[in-house]
Amino acid sequence: MAIREIRPDIFSVGAIDWDRTIFDELIPLPEGTSYNSYLIKGKEKSALIDTVDPTKTDKLMTHLDELGVENIDYVIANHAEQDHSGSIPAVLERYPDAKVVTNAKCMGFLTDLLHLEEEDFIVINDGDELSLGDKTLKFIFTPWVHWPETMSTYLVEEKILFTCDFFGSHVATSDIYAKGNHDVYSGAKRYYAEIMMPFRAAVRNNVKKVESLDIDIIAPSHGPMYKDPKFIIDAYKDWASDEVRNEVIIAFISMHGSTRNAAEYLADSLMEKGISVKVFNLSTADIGEMAMALVDAATMVVATPTVLSGAHPMAIYAAHLVNALRPKLKFVGVMTSYSWGGMAVQQLKGCLSAISPEVLEPVMIKGLPREEDLVKIDELADEIFKKHGTLNITEKSGGE
Numbered sequence: 139m140a141i142r143e144i145r146p147d148i149f150s151v152g153a154i155d156w157d158r159t160i161f162d163e164l165i166p167l168p169e170g171t172s173y174n175s176y177l178i179k180g181k182e183k184s185a186l187i188d189t190v191d192p193t194k195t196d197k198l199m200t201h202l203d204e205l206g207v208e209n210i211d212y213v214i215a216n217h218a219e220q221d222h223s224g225s226i227p228a229v230l231e232r233y234p235d236a237k238v239v240t241n242a243k244c245m246g247f248l249t250d251l252l253h254l255e256e257e258d259f260i261v262i263n264d265g266d267e268l269s270l271g272d273k274t275l276k277f278i279f280t281p282w283v284h285w286p287e288t289m290s291t292y293l294v295e296e297k298i299l300f301t302c303d304f305f306g307s308h309v310a311t312s313d314i315y316a317k318g319n320h321d322v323y324s325g326a327k328r329y330y331a332e333i334m335m336p337f338r339a340a341v342r343n344n345v346k347k348v349e350s351l352d353i354d355i356i357a358p359s360h361g362p363m364y365k366d367p368k369f370i371i372d373a374y375k376d377w378a379s380d381e382v383r384n385e386v387i388i389a390f391i392s393m394h395g396s397t398r399n400a401a402e403y404l405a406d407s408l409m410e411k412g413i414s415v416k417v418f419n420l421s422t423a424d425i426g427e428m429a430m431a432l433v434d435a436a437t438m439v440v441a442t443p444t445v446l447s448g449a450h451p452m453a454i455y456a457a458h459l460v461n462a463l464r465p466k467l468k469f470v471g472v473m474t475s476y477s478w479g480g481m482a483v484q485q486l487k488g489c490l491s492a493i494s495p496e497v498l499e500p501v502m503i504k505g506l507p508r509e510e511d512l513v514k515i516d517e518l519a520d521e522i523f524k525k526h527g528t529l530n531i532t533e534k535s536g537g538e
């Protein structure tokens with residue numbers, strides 16, 4: 139990422155990772171990502187807000203060299219995860235007088251993750267301020283977006299809120315600001331779905347907390363910044379609300395076509411009733427796309443054959459992932475195709491212990507669906523239609 143001056147003496151000095159394809163060895167990155175780091179030069183002190191992933195340390199150092207930075211007083215660690223903290227040791231080596239400024243919990247994590255020493259730190263509390271001379275940093279604790287120590291840093295005079303992961307997006311772009319809201323909506327929603335959704339209550343609290351600030355710019359540490367903070371704040375409010383949409387996710391895996399047959403029949407039956415459907419073949423699906431669908435959907439149906447004495451391992455994986463993401467699903471259905479063992483339903487139910495959707499009557503099909511099986515699938519579609527009718531459901535499509 140080329141150095142960009144955001145305001146006088148405030149620079150974006152991080153790195154773009156154009157071709158990174160996966161994060162946490164789990165999350166696909168179809169649009170790459172960036173690790174944004176911000177240098178703030180005050181009249182008396184200078185601060186670096188977050189660093190970059192250790193694979194991009196050289197980029198950060200080159201940018202600091204190009205700006206002729208001879209001294210950094212404070213390295214603000216908004217979050218301990220290594221894609222932001224991983225270059226702190228290199229920064230401290232280059233600028234040995236610098237102190238890492240963060241909260242006590244983050245300090246604990248950084249000493250474990252990076253083997254920093256206690257004397258490397260200045261520990262701050264929620265609401266504390268740090269003067270750079272003519273500029274003031276105010277620390278706003280925003281826990282559980284998405285680790286317990288996460289915080290934001292507010293540059294008071296410039297009304298810039300540095301939020302790290304909060305409001306971020308895994309998007310590699312040369313645009314420093316989100317250009318059109320629709321361009322960034324999908325990336326930000328995918329990001330929310332993958333790491334923020336399990337902590338919806340914390341997200342709501344933190345949105346309320348930062349909303350009370352007078353903000354000109356939201357500057358996350360992934361993806362573009364927002365000159366229109368209301369756009370991303372409103373999107374977060376929508377995603378983290380309890381409101382669901384008239385949508386059904388059908389996640390299926392099929393070995394010889396029977397389960398696919400049932401899944402596609404269910405999709406048609408639901409569509410005939412005016413219900414939106416998103417179908418994912420679990421053998422090829424981008425789990426980020428499925429996570430995005432889970433932000434809004436009222437219902438999910440998992441369709442699996444029986445293999446190795448139970449549900450297909452990909453169906454178990456999907457159910458486990460859903461359980462971990464804790465979406466606001468209201469209803470879950472299971473369809474299973476089997477020949478001699480029908481344990482899949484109990485197994486899948488057991489995977490969903492962290493969420494409490496109503497489990498609909500399962501559809502169990504012996505082999506290729508017969509006429510009577512199609513009737514059962516239609517009954518499942520009818521049941522979903524009726525259940526959705528009992529909800530305060532919305533058809534709106536947000537910023538999509």
Ligand code: FEO
Pocket residue numbers: 217219220221222284303360
């Ligand atoms: Fe971008 Fe939680 O790290």
